[in-house]
Amino acid sequence: MNRTYKLTFMALFAAIGTFGSSLLWFPAGVAKAYPVQHIVNVLAGVMLGPIPAVIIAFVTGLLRNLMGTGSLLAFPGGMIGAFLAGYLFRKVKRTWGAPVGEVIGSGLIAPLFAVPYAKIVMGTTVGAFFFLPPFIVSSFSGALIGLILVHRLKKTNRWNFHYEK
Numbered sequence: 001m002n003r004t005y006k007l008t009f010m011a012l013f014a015a016i017g018t019f020g021s022s023l024l025w026f027p028a029g030v031a032k033a034y035p036v037q038h039i040v041n042v043l044a045g046v047m048l049g050p051i052p053a054v055i056i057a058f059v060t061g062l063l064r065n066l067m068g069t070g071s072l073l074a075f076p077g078g079m080i081g082a083f084l085a086g087y088l089f090r091k092v093k094r095t096w097g098a099p100v101g102e103v104i105g106s107g108l109i110a111p112l113f114a115v116p117y118a119k120i121v122m123g124t125t126v127g128a129f130f131f132l133p134p135f136i137v138s139s140f141s142g143a144l145i146g147l148i149l150v151h152r153l154k155k156t157n158r159w160n161f162h163y164e165k
Contacts, residue, residue, distance in 0.1 A: 010052050010059075013040050017060035022069050028134035037061075037074065038102055038142020039149065041082040045098045046150050050086030057082040076113045081106030081139060095150050099143035106139035108132075 020036035027033070037060060044053035057078035064070025081102045088101030111132045 006048060006052065009048060010044075010056050013044050013048075013056045014059040014063065016040055017056065018063040018067070021060075021064060028137040033134060033138030033141065034070075034074075035138055035142030035145060037078050038081065038106060038139050039146040041078065041085045041102050041106070042098045042143055042146025043149060043153075045082060045085030045087075045101065046089050046095060047153075048086070049090065050083045053082035053086045054079050073110075073114050073117070076117055077106045077110040077135060077139075080110045080113065084109075085143075095147065095154070098150065099147040102143040102146070103136070103139045107136040111135045 017037050017040040020040075021034045024036050025032050025034050037057065040060065041053055041057060044056050048056075058075065061070060061074035061078050064074055065072065082105070084101035084105030085098040086101070088097040088104075089095070091097065114135075
């Protein structure tokens, strides 16, 4: 894939993540679940790889925060999940690796990272179990939809999945 094509997809995914998060969300405990970012993480992890997926998650989080539609917790959650989605997909060479990586990264590791991050950046001292349920609900729902979309894209034969056996 040439660089221009890859950058175009990165910009498209960042736009979908930014705009889609304002359209599709649902309450998850004490927080709101934004599954669109997790969908984008799975798609970008499979199609572009872990580093572009992390860049997309960062740009999406930055744009959402600048527009006032996101929280600072979008950074660790989105970026850790995006990296693990792309990394696990490349490691196992199966499409199920991306959603599993997304749920592990955004649903399990990110809440643990969010505790000191929330204390330093946001000034709050809540525990990891406060963040765990909404992060898991959001990442699982988005990862499942992302997996369905990856399988649908695979069936169209319009995308070259280099790592799939």
